[in-house]
Amino acid sequence: MTSTDTRPAGVTGDRARPRTAARPGRRGPLARARGGLPTLVFLAPMLIVFGAFSWLPIGRAVVMSFQRTNLVADPVWVGFANFQQVFADPQLWTAVQNTAYFAVLALLFGYPIPLVAAILMSEVRRFRGLFSALAYLPVVVPPVVAVLLWKLFYDAGEDGVFNTVLGWAGLGPYAWLQDADIVMPSLVLEATWAAAGGTVIIYLAALTGVDPSLYEAAEIDGAGVWRKLWHITLPQLRGILLVTFILQIIGTAQVFLEPFLFTDGGPANRTLTLLLLIYRYAFTNSLGGDYGAAAALSLLLALVLTAFSVLYFRLTRSWSGS
Amino acid sequence: MNATGRSSAADRGLLAPTDRKRPSVRWSTRLAHGALLAVLAVAGLGPMLWLLKAATTPTQDTLRTPMSLWPNGFDFANLVEAWTRVEIDKYFLNTIALAAGSWAVQLLVAATGGYALAVLRPRLGRLISGAVLATLFVPSVVLLVPLYLTVLDPPLIGTSMLNTFWAVWLPAGASAFNVLLMQRFFANLPREIFEAARVDGAGPYRLFWSIVLPMSRPIIGVVSVFAVIASWKDFLWPMLVLPDPDLQPLSVRLPILQQFVELDVFLAALAISSLIPIALFLVFQRMFLSGASLGGAVKG
Numbered sequence: 001m002t003s004t005d006t007r008p009a010g011v012t013g014d015r016a017r018p019r020t021a022a023r024p025g026r027r028g029p030l031a032r033a034r035g036g037l038p039t040l041v042f043l044a045p046m047l048i049v050f051g052a053f054s055w056l057p058i059g060r061a062v063v064m065s066f067q068r069t070n071l072v073a074d075p076v077w078v079g080f081a082n083f084q085q086v087f088a089d090p091q092l093w094t095a096v097q098n099t100a101y102f103a104v105l106a107l108l109f110g111y112p113i114p115l116v117a118a119i120l121m122s123e124v125r126r127f128r129g130l131f132s133a134l135a136y137l138p139v140v141v142p143p144v145v146a147v148l149l150w151k152l153f154y155d156a157g158e159d160g161v162f163n164t165v166l167g168w169a170g171l172g173p174y175a176w177l178q179d180a181d182i183v184m185p186s187l188v189l190e191a192t193w194a195a196a197g198g199t200v201i202i203y204l205a206a207l208t209g210v211d212p213s214l215y216e217a218a219e220i221d222g223a224g225v226w227r228k229l230w231h232i233t234l235p236q237l238r239g240i241l242l243v244t245f246i247l248q249i250i251g252t253a254q255v256f257l258e259p260f261l262f263t264d265g266g267p268a269n270r271t272l273t274l275l276l277l278i279y280r281y282a283f284t285n286s287l288g289g290d291y292g293a294a295a296a297l298s299l300l301l302a303l304v305l306t307a308f309s310v311l312y313f314r315l316t317r318s319w320s321g322s
Numbered sequence: 323m324n325a326t327g328r329s330s331a332a333d334r335g336l337l338a339p340t341d342r343k344r345p346s347v348r349w350s351t352r353l354a355h356g357a358l359l360a361v362l363a364v365a366g367l368g369p370m371l372w373l374l375k376a377a378t379t380p381t382q383d384t385l386r387t388p389m390s391l392w393p394n395g396f397d398f399a400n401l402v403e404a405w406t407r408v409e410i411d412k413y414f415l416n417t418i419a420l421a422a423g424s425w426a427v428q429l430l431v432a433a434t435g436g437y438a439l440a441v442l443r444p445r446l447g448r449l450i451s452g453a454v455l456a457t458l459f460v461p462s463v464v465l466l467v468p469l470y471l472t473v474l475d476p477p478l479i480g481t482s483m484l485n486t487f488w489a490v491w492l493p494a495g496a497s498a499f500n501v502l503l504m505q506r507f508f509a510n511l512p513r514e515i516f517e518a519a520r521v522d523g524a525g526p527y528r529l530f531w532s533i534v535l536p537m538s539r540p541i542i543g544v545v546s547v548f549a550v551i552a553s554w555k556d557f558l559w560p561m562l563v564l565p566d567p568d569l570q571p572l573s574v575r576l577p578i579l580q581q582f583v584e585l586d587v588f589l590a591a592l593a594i595s596s597l598i599p600i601a602l603f604l605v606f607q608r609m610f611l612s613g614a615s616l617g618g619a620v621k622g
Contacts, residue, residue, distance in 0.1 A: 054465070056472060135366055140603040143557065145592050153369070159385060219340075279466075298464045313458070
């Protein structure tokens with residue numbers, strides 16, 4: 001096929017066609033254009049953008065974590081010094097704990113609620129669109145707007161929005177963002193509000209995919225609503241539940257916006273998360289950016305998360321293939 | 323699969339038709355649905371309605387009695403003041419410029435790349451596909467610092483892209499998810515049409531522009547809407563690469579404005595910032611609420 005490569009694609013040599021036909025299936029009908037100038041033209045934007053802004057930085061991330069870089073002097077190879085520095089930082093363990101705490105709370109808040117809501121909504125016959133639109137609305141609110149709005153809701157004074165409402169029931173006032181014991185649940189509550197709608201929609205799609213004949217078979221055996229729910233609905237959702245679980249781990253491990261805008265890691269580092277620590281290493285260091293340490297910590301976090309991503313991909317691909 | 327699943331589920335779900343006839347089941351589901359609707363309305367719509375109310379209320383009323391409805395009348399001047407004096411108009415335009423450019427770059431990269439991989443099928447296509455797909459597994463956190471340094475000192479160009487919109491536009495194009503979506507869609511188009519076009523003398527450019535793109539409106543729509551929404555939501559990256567306040571989008575500017583703008587005007591600014599994403603959602607509801615959201619979730 002090399003001879004066809006140099007041929008301008010606009011020139012359709014009739015002789016080329018029998019050759020492509022001789023290799024049926026493997027190549028498309030445009031096989032004569034393969035590798036030609038037009039193909040290169042079409043590939044170029046992707047190759048340039050991915051090359052410069054994805055592949056190169058990924059490689060650079062690995063290299064940088066073994067270097068000392070400050071953008072002024074030439075980078076110096078320092079072996080594992082960046083990693084040693086990161087591991088010696090007492091803030092790392094605070095950040096790991098806080099991030100894990102955020103992730104666990106996010107699962108406690110954000111896992112059962114969308115599931116219950118989706119199962120209820122799947123039985124709605126009229127106005128289901130209204131239900132899903134209401135559930136999804138917070139997802140389209142810009143996250144910065146959501147956080148700044150909730151910051152007002154969380155006002156610690158008696159006249160704060162939440163404290164006013166809870167005051168009607170004789171509760172509070174609470175120092176939502178200042179009290180070290182409730183600051184993390186406050187952050188997770190907002191994050192759950194902002195994300196739950198997306199999960200509801202995923203579950204709804206999965207629920208409509210459950211084969212009704214399974215329910216019919218169970219009914220013939222005399223199963224009631226709760227037993228159908230337990231023995232058919234939930235097992236049928238097992239796969240998608242695992243996927244949302246993995247997605248949530250990947251998302252919450254990289255939480256940044258909430259701790260950054262609500263509390264900037266405070267009070268007393270109680271909401272310092274891993275990404276906030278990386279950000280501080282690189283961008284708010286008074287001694288200039290410690291890019292090496294930031295890259296090292298990013299790489300460590302990424303290695304853990306990549307394992308989850310691969311798992312996610314294997315799960316979803318095995319379904320779409322079947 | 324989705325379509326057939328939905329139509330059969332429309333016949334029945336967890337509850338059997340006989341279940342629905344039983345008064346106890348009927349009333350308990352009605353009760354549960356009513357409660358759910360109330361919860362969704364309060365949780366989903368409530369905060370945005372409060373924002374709308376507070377944006378048109380004087381500061382003192384919002385501070386003293388945040389839950390009363392306009393105790394001392396409306397204050398629509400907030401919106402005007404936010405738009406003009408606080409220069410929300412400028413940041414709004416910046417946001418739109420960032421969204422438009424990100425959209426254009428993403429669409430260009432995904433459409434041409436997807437077309438090359440799915441239709442032209444170059445020799446190294448599988449390798450390139452694999453390299454693009456592999457970036458899906460790399461969490462965005464790993465890119466933060468090296469991408470920032472790349473923007474400071476981009477390859478070949480030799481001049482920093484800091485404080486230019488290109489620093490946001492170009493990295494946005496490196497979305498493996500978009501390429502994958504387009505590639506899959508193109509690969510499923512009937513190849514007989516390509517063959518027929520070729521017989522009629524259409525080259526690869528003509529085929530792309532006059533046949534593949536017009537047939538791909540649905541997927542272009544999906545990629546477009548999600549590109550605009552994602553750009554509107556973006557915060558950390560524009561904050562890093564656009565330190566010049568005159569270039570910053572709303573998301574970056576709002577947290578800073580909060581510190582020196584009066585509360586009622588600030589709330590008006592928040593309300594203005596939510597306008598376009600919510601409008602897009604209302605117009606393209608079906609797109610958001612269909613299976614496409616599954617893909618949107620992956621990007622986070």
